[in-house]
Amino acid sequence: MSSQFLETILLMTLATYGARVLPFLLFKGNNVQGFVRDFIELVPIALLAALVIPELVTPQGSIVIIHNPYLWAGVLTFIFARYVPNLFLGIIFGMILFWGLNRLML
Amino acid sequence: MNQETSFDVSKGFAYGLRQSLTVAIGYAPVAVTFGILATQLGLTFWEAGLMSFFVFAGAAQFIAIGMLHQGATVWMIGLTTLIVNIRHVLMSLAIVPFFPARTLPWSLGLAHGLTDETFVLNTRVLKDVVQEENRRQVMLGINLGAFISWFVFTILGSLIGKWLPIQFSGFQFALLALFIILTSTSLTKKNALTYLLAALLALVFKLLIPGKIYLILSVALAAGIGAWWRQRAQAPRTER
Numbered sequence: 615m616s617s618q619f620l621e622t623i624l625l626m627t628l629a630t631y632g633a634r635v636l637p638f639l640l641f642k643g644n645n646v647q648g649f650v651r652d653f654i655e656l657v658p659i660a661l662l663a664a665l666v667i668p669e670l671v672t673p674q675g676s677i678v679i680i681h682n683p684y685l686w687a688g689v690l691t692f693i694f695a696r697y698v699p700n701l702f703l704g705i706i707f708g709m710i711l712f713w714g715l716n717r718l719m720l
Numbered sequence: 721m722n723q724e725t726s727f728d729v730s731k732g733f734a735y736g737l738r739q740s741l742t743v744a745i746g747y748a749p750v751a752v753t754f755g756i757l758a759t760q761l762g763l764t765f766w767e768a769g770l771m772s773f774f775v776f777a778g779a780a781q782f783i784a785i786g787m788l789h790q791g792a793t794v795w796m797i798g799l800t801t802l803i804v805n806i807r808h809v810l811m812s813l814a815i816v817p818f819f820p821a822r823t824l825p826w827s828l829g830l831a832h833g834l835t836d837e838t839f840v841l842n843t844r845v846l847k848d849v850v851q852e853e854n855r856r857q858v859m860l861g862i863n864l865g866a867f868i869s870w871f872v873f874t875i876l877g878s879l880i881g882k883w884l885p886i887q888f889s890g891f892q893f894a895l896l897a898l899f900i901i902l903t904s905t906s907l908t909k910k911n912a913l914t915y916l917l918a919a920l921l922a923l924v925f926k927l928l929i930p931g932k933i934y935l936i937l938s939v940a941l942a943a944g945i946g947a948w949w950r951q952r953a954q955a956p957r958t959e960r
Contacts, residue, residue: 621794622797626798626801630776633809637816638831650947653944655911655947657807657939657943659911659918660942661803661804661918663942665783666899668922672926691896691901692903695901701901704901708890708900709897717889
């Protein structure tokens with residue numbers, strides 16, 4: 615196990631556990647409100663957009679629409695998940711679809 | 721519900737553990753997928769297990785193994801984890817009022833098991849438990865059940881990934897599929913504009929700036945503008 619990996623785990627633990635434990639240690643009664651609360655609430659959905667959309671649209675570094683198995687597998691996985699709200703089935707569906715489209719488009 | 725309150729004295733660790741079953745079952749396939757992916761992306765079985773043990777946060781772990789594979793720096797992964805998991809502050813803030821007389825060891829222990837799923841389950845279960853001492857025990861059971869499932873099934877997944885080296889291009893898409901499914905369940909009319917803004921900014925920044933910095937820039941900007949917009953929309957009402 616490399617020291618780089620251990621450092622990664624350490625930083626990830628600090629960030630995650632820190633967010634979980636600080637309110638336990640410091641909280642005196644008032645909940646956060648206003649801008650800070652809205653900001654924290656919006657971070658997850660913004661992050662999902664930032665993680666997914668660039669990978670789907672620019673898999674090789676430039677924008678590709680038609681011959682792009684990522685994009686079409688992504689759109690269809692999204693539609694599938696709307697109707698079948700099961701994480702495991704959705705991942706299996708997406709992987710098999712991507713595999714199929716990838717072979718078709720090569 | 722009513723008949724359960726009369727048995728409140730017996731609501732303790734074992735009760736929490738039983739309640740955790742739904743979350744534990746839900747975690748199993750995701751943790752197995754994580755283990756398989758982690759080993760496919762070059763992690764050892766120990767490394768995958770260690771990450772699940774200490775970090776215990778689904779999305780952040782999936783993102784981290786992807787970034788490790790792409791050669792991202794340690795700091796970049798740490799910063800991204802912070803962005804992904806900052807939402808735990810809100811959940812923790814909402815749970816803490818159940819434990820006004822908490823001690824340091826309980827605080828340190830209960831905090832580790834707080835995930836999106838255990839948070840939802842805890843808030844639902846704890847409000848029907850009268851004594852604080854019982855609530856601690858129940859939350860410990862819920863958290864521990866979920867944690868054990870996440871850890872054990874990560875190990876199982878990494879063993880599968882290690883001993884059955886499957887050559888299947890679909891794995892390249894597993895992570896994206898996971899995020900897309902999470903999107904489909906969390907996208908609402910209220911956050912759709914922030915989503916679109918983040919998508920557009922991330923795309924532009926990714927094409928313009930090398931490295932992974934586009935993630936943090938686009939998320940901070942989009943969530944900031946979205947929150948500012950919400951505040952502005954609420955302002956006329958709160959002034960009265």
